[in-house]
Amino acid sequence: MTQNVYVAGVGMIPFAKPGASAHYDEMGAKAISAALEDAGVAFGDVQQAYAGYVYGDSTCGQTALYRVGMTGIPVVNVNNNCATGSSALFLAHQAVKSGMVDCALAFGFEEMQPGALKSNWDDRPRAMEKFIAIADDLIPDAGQPGAIRMFAGAGQAHMKMYGTTLETFAKIRAKASQHAARNPLAIFRKVVTPEDVLAAPVVWEGVLTRLMACPPTCGAAAAIVVSEAFARRHGLRTDVLIAGQALTTDGPGLFDKPTMIDLVGFGMTQSASQRVYEQAGIGPDDIDVIELHDCFAQNELLTYEGLGLCKQGEGAKLVEDGDNTYGGRWVVNPSGGLLSKGHPLGATGLAQCYELVHQLRGTAGERQVQGAKVALQHNLGLGGACVVTAYKKAA
Numbered sequence: 001m002t003q004n005v006y007v008a009g010v011g012m013i014p015f016a017k018p019g020a021s022a023h024y025d026e027m028g029a030k031a032i033s034a035a036l037e038d039a040g041v042a043f044g045d046v047q048q049a050y051a052g053y054v055y056g057d058s059t060c061g062q063t064a065l066y067r068v069g070m071t072g073i074p075v076v077n078v079n080n081n082c083a084t085g086s087s088a089l090f091l092a093h094q095a096v097k098s099g100m101v102d103c104a105l106a107f108g109f110e111e112m113q114p115g116a117l118k119s120n121w122d123d124r125p126r127a128m129e130k131f132i133a134i135a136d137d138l139i140p141d142a143g144q145p146g147a148i149r150m151f152a153g154a155g156q157a158h159m160k161m162y163g164t165t166l167e168t169f170a171k172i173r174a175k176a177s178q179h180a181a182r183n184p185l186a187i188f189r190k191v192v193t194p195e196d197v198l199a200a201p202v203v204w205e206g207v208l209t210r211l212m213a214c215p216p217t218c219g220a221a222a223a224i225v226v227s228e229a230f231a232r233r234h235g236l237r238t239d240v241l242i243a244g245q246a247l248t249t250d251g252p253g254l255f256d257k258p259t260m261i262d263l264v265g266f267g268m269t270q271s272a273s274q275r276v277y278e279q280a281g282i283g284p285d286d287i288d289v290i291e292l293h294d295c296f297a298q299n300e301l302l303t304y305e306g307l308g309l310c311k312q313g314e315g316a317k318l319v320e321d322g323d324n325t326y327g328g329r330w331v332v333n334p335s336g337g338l339l340s341k342g343h344p345l346g347a348t349g350l351a352q353c354y355e356l357v358h359q360l361r362g363t364a365g366e367r368q369v370q371g372a373k374v375a376l377q378h379n380l381g382l383g384g385a386c387v388v389t390a391y392k393k394a395a
Contacts, residue, residue: 032065
């Protein structure tokens with residue numbers, strides 16, 4: 001038996017630079033409390049909780065949750081790289097949809113350290129060891145660390161394959177800043193032009209400037225998901241329906257002569273989005289607003305193509321036509337995205353949920369996408385995991 005699942009409440013705190021935030025447990029508790037208040041749900045009514053974070057010891061989820069209440073419910077701690085927040089939401093949604101529970105909490109937080117992402121373990125095989133070895137073979141002279149080599153390298157591959165220019169990526173970053181200027185929860189709200197982006201310090205000559213990459217930030221977000229029966233019994237809102245959701249991992253052919261674009265999850269995005277379109281009975285043309293994983297401006301363009309908004313190789317045209325912003329075909333990352341909010345790994349996917357719920361409610365203020373009825377969320381983690389979620393405005 002399956003049942004409709006609604007997002008009854010969402011909560012989010014403003015993100016902050018590393019060292020400028022409260023500790024993870026306080027941030028998580030604030031986001032949870034905000035989601036409970038938004039939903040009008042008492043903590044005692046929550047039957048299961050899923051906590052997403054990457055950098056922390058085991059049971060950090062309980063540590064944050066116990067600041068809100070201690071009712072003995074199951075708490076599952078989730079770590080799925082940058083897709084962690086949406087993976088927690090996936091599990092909460094699955095629990096309610098299957099009928100196991102009627103009210104579940106998904107929350108995510110991250111207390112990040114400054115600088116590039118790194119592993120805390122050097123005495124065992126790295127989780128992405130094979131990915132890194134292949135990237136070394138594909139771009140042996142890159143000289144770039146971790147995520148920069150992967151995502152900027154994928155952007156470089158797109159440039160070589162399809163003639164995409166650095167100016168196109170600069171326009172994506174400038175668009176993000178224009179959207180963020182309308183979002184009081186975005187940490188970087190200064191509007192920049194494509195020229196500003198190109199003039200920023202060079203990280204990889206001809207491939208990436210500093211403004212094209214999202215920075216690490218600290219923060220937390222949460223969502224309450226409920227069954228229709230539970231919502232009716234408690235008088236909760238049922239205006240945002242989770243119409244489809246999929247979590248995918250890398251396919252068996254990934255390591256068979258991959259390109260850099262393959263290595264950064266393009267296939268996972270394609271697979272997850274197709275499953276969600278089928279579940280929700282929609283296609284790309286039905287979507288009004290999108291929050292996607294723009295950890296780098298390059299990945300935003302790749303994701304246009306992975307989600308089927310355009311054909312492969314036509315992402316630059318979508319940008320040039322203005323179909324990724326207000327007045328165009330889709331509004332992509334009205335929140336300003338990761339490029340403007342930063343990327344607290346465990347919180348990112350639930351922050352995307354927060355934005356889209358407000359868009360469908362019509363409560364997004366100056367960044368409201370008028371008449372939004374269908375929203376799509378994309379959250380990606382290398383190694384790998386990809387979560388795509390479709391939301392519909394319900395009666």
